[in-house]
Amino acid sequence: MVTLDAIQSKIAKLQKQAESIVQKQTSVGLAKIRDLMAKHGLSLADIESFVGKRRGRKPGASAKTATKRAVAAKYADPKTGATWTGRGRAPLWIRDVKDRSKFLIDGSAANGAAANPAGRKVAAKAARKTRASSTAVSKNAGKRAKAAPAKKAARKSGGRKSAATSAQVATAA
Template sequence: MATLSQLENQIQKLQRRADALREKKSTEAIANIQALMAEYGLTTADLAKAGLGKKRGRPAGSTNASASRGKTAAKSKLPPKYRDPATGATWSGHARPPAWIKDASDRSVFLIDSPATGSVARGGAASASRAASAKGAIKGATKGAAKKTARKSVQRASA
């Protein structure tokens, strides 16, 4: 059985051989390309015109949907509900959550116009607690009448 140092030496030798072969192949490829360019009278400017000198990937001005993934969508149909205080990025609360809110245990911290950020949304803390108690009544109610009165109290609280 070979020792670790023997295996490492073999790896280094094989790596040097692979690098030498790669260098030889690339030298041959460059020579072939130069020969073809000379045969047809082509220059590097001709290659650039033909689009062969461009880098792979999306063009710089690309505006398709996949190009803007991971960024705040400017064309969102829904208004933003959450904002990242560090970067200002927003999220509507629909679809896949962005990385900055994905692992948050309490997303209410990121709510726009939330009590956590200092401003109160829709009617103050008193109406919010009334709405929460009415929602609890709806959740725990077993009869239709109780649900109906709870809904009315929610409507009054939000008005």
């Protein structure tokens, strides 16, 4: 039967072997790097400057990251306490809800738009867009209703318009 001490001594011996293997591999890798640097005439400063250029953005270097502001949450789930700012994809707890006003956090969207002149401008612009799109929809619906008999007549005649059908369309319009 194998004892705990025997297993621990084997583990220690294997760990020493693993460390020696890692040391050999790193020394071989470093030797290759040194040879390549000597072959191409590179210094450590050359490598550091090249690596610095190739890496991602430095913190605070971009004007875009400096102008980002934290957005206050507008909606909260009363069951879990999870919040959502109203931006981006809606979370599952509010995604299929038709009336999101139940989830509004006090003093966020409705009160903020009324108190803030910029918010009122945005709300007015959104209302104008809604009215314009609904007017366009109703105008297009009327055009479609007038064009429907002509299309049906064209389908019945095999796609060819006769003089009678075009006269009928002219009187219908």
